[in-house]
Amino acid sequence: MKPLRLIPVCLMLALLAGGCAGTKTVEKTQSLAATETVQKQEPLIYEGEVTGFSERAQSISIAIGKGEQAKVMMVKFDTTTTGLSQVAKGKAVSIAYEMRGNDAFATDVQLKLAKLPAGTTEIKTPELEKLITTQSPLFLVDSRPTARYGQSHLPGAHSIPVPLLEEKQAGVLPENKDIPLVFYCGGPT
Amino acid sequence: MSTASAGLAKKLGYNDVRVYLDGEPEWAKANLPTYSTTDFIVNGNVVLIDTRSTANAIAGRIMGAYSVPYHMLEDKLDDVPRNAPIVLYGDEDVIMDALADVREEGFNFVSLVDGGYEGWVKAKGKTEKGPIYNTEIKWVRILGKGEVSVADFRKVASGEDKNAIIVDARTKEEVAELGIFKNTINIPLDEIPNRLNELPKDKKIYVHCSTGARADMAYEELIKNGFDAKFLLLNIKDAECDCEIIRP
Numbered sequence: 313m314k315p316l317r318l319i320p321v322c323l324m325l326a327l328l329a330g331g332c333a334g335t336k337t338v339e340k341t342q343s344l345a346a347t348e349t350v351q352k353q354e355p356l357i358y359e360g361e362v363t364g365f366s367e368r369a370q371s372i373s374i375a376i377g378k379g380e381q382a383k384v385m386m387v388k389f390d391t392t393t394t395g396l397s398q399v400a401k402g403k404a405v406s407i408a409y410e411m412r413g414n415d416a417f418a419t420d421v422q423l424k425l426a427k428l429p430a431g432t433t434e435i436k437t438p439e440l441e442k443l444i445t446t447q448s449p450l451f452l453v454d455s456r457p458t459a460r461y462g463q464s465h466l467p468g469a470h471s472i473p474v475p476l477l478e479e480k481q482a483g484v485l486p487e488n489k490d491i492p493l494v495f496y497c498g499g500p501t
Numbered sequence: 502m503s504t505a506s507a508g509l510a511k512k513l514g515y516n517d518v519r520v521y522l523d524g525e526p527e528w529a530k531a532n533l534p535t536y537s538t539t540d541f542i543v544n545g546n547v548v549l550i551d552t553r554s555t556a557n558a559i560a561g562r563i564m565g566a567y568s569v570p571y572h573m574l575e576d577k578l579d580d581v582p583r584n585a586p587i588v589l590y591g592d593e594d595v596i597m598d599a600l601a602d603v604r605e606e607g608f609n610f611v612s613l614v615d616g617g618y619e620g621w622v623k624a625k626g627k628t629e630k631g632p633i634y635n636t637e638i639k640w641v642r643i644l645g646k647g648e649v650s651v652a653d654f655r656k657v658a659s660g661e662d663k664n665a666i667i668v669d670a671r672t673k674e675e676v677a678e679l680g681i682f683k684n685t686i687n688i689p690l691d692e693i694p695n696r697l698n699e700l701p702k703d704k705k706i707y708v709h710c711s712t713g714a715r716a717d718m719a720y721e722e723l724i725k726n727g728f729d730a731k732f733l734l735l736n737i738k739d740a741e742c743d744c745e746i747i748r749p
Contacts, residue, residue, distance in 0.1 A: 364718035368672055369690035373718040384721040388691055401714075414695065428520055429508030435519040437531050455502040456525070462541035463586055464612040466528055477506050482513045489515050496521035496528075497502035 355408035355419055358385055362403050372399060372418060374407060387416045395421035426500050435494055443492075444468060451486050453477075455497045466496065529611075532601045536615040537588045539626055545586060548640050550574070552591030552599045553618070555633070563590065563618065564627040567638055571595050574602060577638055583607045585640040590614035590621070647720050649707045649731035651741055657707055658682045658744040665705035668693075670719040675711065680746040682709075690715040693722050700728060709733040 713734035723730035
């Protein structure tokens, strides 16, 4: 059974190498199964959304990768793990971990905060509220999946999930390129 | 997500692209209105509430709505599960207060009908009128991905269904203290990856813990390894569980 246990981990690393998730440790991690010295050089990283967090079982599960290649990995933690207070289901995090035997142990957890793309600026609630209530020129986009939009969306928002925009590009956006566009989703992580 | 889209829009040549990073949760927290789509209201397993006067509701209301005049709202919502999606509509002067009240009551998913009753009628949504018989709000969650129903779970715990086994993902200490269901093996969540060889591939596996959080994680692990697994999302102390316990 033991050698088999390594297969998911290796698969996972292959995914990482393909650029689905974090790529920071790709060069170092391909020979994960090999030796301990390699493992200690640099922390291994899982990046993705927390799908479960249990203090009692001292485990975090994290969804990594996208679409069909998405996988849920389980990482243990202990009293030496740092950054645990920020962990909650649904948060986007980066987990640095090390292998102890066959188990992945988290050493540090960081929240992944969204970075603004070049050339765009942030808008805060009061200003957005003013734009909406005064019916100023605005094209407001809800980037979340349609189900989330269906349950609750901002006044006047258009539902354009990220994959739809990637597919249709400007076809789902206004013709006038000077109209202010505001994008939102479910929060900063 | 929003940042990815904003970056793409910038590349497509849009000149004024901004990101509302705080997003829908902050908007709702600031007590600003959010809306549900017609499709969600009709098909989303929602609790739809008409907060206008009873007389108005009798004269005409959105199909399937409960009539709960604003001043009775808190009372009537007492027993409704907090994860039920609530959709409200009512008189313009109080609907924002109603929205704030319900959000404050701890409901996680609360929104409004865009344009209220008039907006619904204008959009040719279905309505009904006449006396109102459904006065007690009833809401039952639809099972999510990977969840086993309590009824199916109970059949295995009782021994009636022999084609499945139950895995208890709690710690040994919890089991020692509180006992274990019948027809159940205890494999703590963190031991599951190393004890997969103890589990059958030709039977269904239902996982439970104390609330469902660890069971969900165990379920993901089992599915990933090719097992036919489901998990119970329920606090096992809930009366609904009603499974016999072998006491320590």
